[in-house]
Amino acid sequence: MARAPARVLGAGLMGRLLACALAERGHAVELFDAGGPDGSGAAAHVAASMLAPLAESAATELPVVRMGLHALERWPALLAALPSPVFFQRQGTLVLWHRQDAAEAARLQQQLARTAQQLAPPSGLPALQTLDGAAIEALEPALARRFEQGLFLPGEGQLDNRALLAALGRRLQDLGVSLHWHSPQTLAPARAGAPAADGWCFDCRGLGARPDWPGLRGVRGEVLRVHAPEVRLQRPVRLLHPRYPLYIAPKPDGVFVIGATEIESDDRSPVSVRSTLELLSAAYAVHPAFAEARILELSTQLRPTRPDNLPALRLPAPRCLQINGLYRHGFLVAPALLDAALEWVDHGRSPLAAAFGLPVDAPAD
Ligand SMILES: Cc1cc2nc3c(=O)[nH]c(=O)nc-3n(C[C@H](O)[C@H](O)[C@H](O)COP(=O)(O)OP(=O)(O)OC[C@H]3O[C@@H](n4cnc5c(N)ncnc54)[C@H](O)[C@@H]3O)c2cc1C
Structure with missing residues (x-):
């Protein structure tokens, strides 16, 4: 069955992971970023990319710890699918x-x-x-x-955060994702149902999503x-x-x-x-x-960062999913957010998000 097309806004950590996963599942994906392919405008570019759920529990809460434990097990498979090796230990x-x-x-x-x-x-x-x-x-x-x-x-x-961004970039090309660099986007067209009326829009713009995410700092x-x-x-x-x-x-x-x-x-x-x-x-x-x-x-x-310092999913409109607030834990939690987002796409709900205690702001059925 043909899958709905998908627009992904933001090609930092979350946007690249999500765009790859969607393309692997058969969506025709367009990916937009305000910056260039090296990801130098992303928080992901400077991060230490430690995956330390327990050490971080001193600075965070149980949902992040649970997502981190899930992600530690998921990273090896995600990295194995990439066309170049990424240091992971x-x-x-x-x-x-x-x-x-x-x-x-x-x-x-x-x-x-x-x-x-x-x-x-x-x-x-x-x-x-x-x-x-x-x-x-x-x-x-x-x-x-x-x-x-x-x-x-x-x-x-x-x-290694930079090797990861580069390898994800190559994987996106191999998967035929349509890449639009130096193309800052707003959420408005997707919300209004304009270009992506028959498809999904994923907002992974990090701090660039501030106009569309109250309280993001x-x-x-x-x-x-x-x-x-x-x-x-x-x-x-x-x-x-x-x-x-x-x-x-x-x-x-x-x-x-x-x-x-x-x-x-x-x-x-x-x-x-x-x-x-x-x-x-x-x-x-x-x-x-x-x-x-x-x-x-x-x-x-x-x-x-969101007001409660936790990551969250938001669905401001049908087939519009925002993922943000990754704060100091992006690498620690991204695979868990990815799996929860894919559940939403497939089933309109995410048991994983519930198990993690991940905040989800979705309109009531
Ligand atoms: C100093 C530092 C150290 C860190 N260390 C760790 C660590 O050890 N472990 C860990 O797990 N996490 C760490 N992090 C956190 C991690 O880097 C972030 O949580 C993660 O990068 C957030 O991912 P993201 O995809 O939401 O945002 P980003 O990685 O910031 O990507 C957002 C992307 O959206 C693009 N964009 C912005 N506006 C627009 C627009 N209008 N249209 C299109 N594109 C747009 C940007 O150019 C960027 O490429 C650290 C962060 C920092 C700053």
């Missing part, structure tokens, strides 16, 4: 702190225990481990004798990319600190993403000196070899 998350920040660590441990208790079904991930100095050294020899205590969250993951994030071939870390490392929590996410070829600030502001101006100093000194405190790192990039982007 599940070596866990290492959380460290200096002795003076032990109170932060105790708070995090309590939060993680609460999350584990509340999850039904249970996470399926191996249990969290508390580490002493020797256990930290066994996991990350480069950090030998630098920290006395830590936590290890096995099974959490990360991927930007949360500024600043990150650094450095090349530090002398630093050997196997997995993302988080440093707890009351004011400057930090992560260091290793990427292929000796590259590390160090981030990220979280500032309630729509300011897209370049990274401030203060943030640069704080991020770099925290990284140096984790490993002094970062002193010799070469700074590749200082980047700012805005995370598209």
Whole structure:
């Protein structure tokens, strides 16, 4: 049976994933983006792309944790369908702190225990481990004798965001998706039923959807990319600190993403000196070899965020589906949002969204 045509607005993380999935299922897909094929206008372009549902439970709620657990299992199949390899690993998350920040660590441990208790079904991930100095050294020899205590969250993951955007771009071409770069769109024509009267419209414009999504706001994030071939870390490392929590996410070829600030502001101006100093000194405190790192990039982007900081689906009109509010968890939750959206397309409802506790704003039947 021929499937209805689909217009996808926004070719960042969510739009590319969705456009590929729709084309694979036989929809004739048109994809529009305000920017170019490299995705440099998307929050996805600067993200650390850590997939850390439990570590993030300190900063979010159960729906995101559930979606993250679903997505950790889904990413391998999604990546396997792409025409070029994308770095993906599940070596866990290492959380460290200096002795003076032990109170932060105790708070995090309590939060993680609460999350584990509340999850039904249970996470399926191996249990969290508390580490002493020797256990930290066994996991990350480069950090030998630098920290006395830590936590290890096995099974959490990360991927290479830019390789993913590029591979999705190639897959879109292979699938014959009609690509419209430098073509900013509004939702109005689809709402009015004009060009897509017989098809679907999917709004994945991130913060670009603000005119059509009340309360959507930007949360500024600043990150650094450095090349530090002398630093050997196997997995993302988080440093707890009351004011400057930090992560260091290793990427292929000796590259590390160090981030990220979280500032309630729509300011897209370049990274401030203060943030640069704080991020770099925290990284140096984790490993002094970062002193010799070469700074590749200082980047700012805005995370598209809803008032309750949770992602959501909205159906403002028949066959018009908006997906937004991915905030600081886009890579963590996108496969779950994708699967929920595809259920809506097929059945006009999503049991998965209900199971996740994902907010869905749809007109009553
Ligand atoms: C500093 C930072 C670090 C992050 N780290 C992580 C992390 O470690 N793990 C994680 O899971 N998430 C992380 N994120 C979050 C993640 O990047 C976002 O949640 C995700 O990119 C949102 O996906 P999206 O597709 O909704 O929006 P985006 O990726 O921003 O894509 C939106 C697209 O819409 C396009 N667009 C805008 N307006 C229009 C228009 N009018 N017409 C057509 N196209 C338009 C844009 O050009 C863009 O390509 C991070 C984000 C930041 C900023």
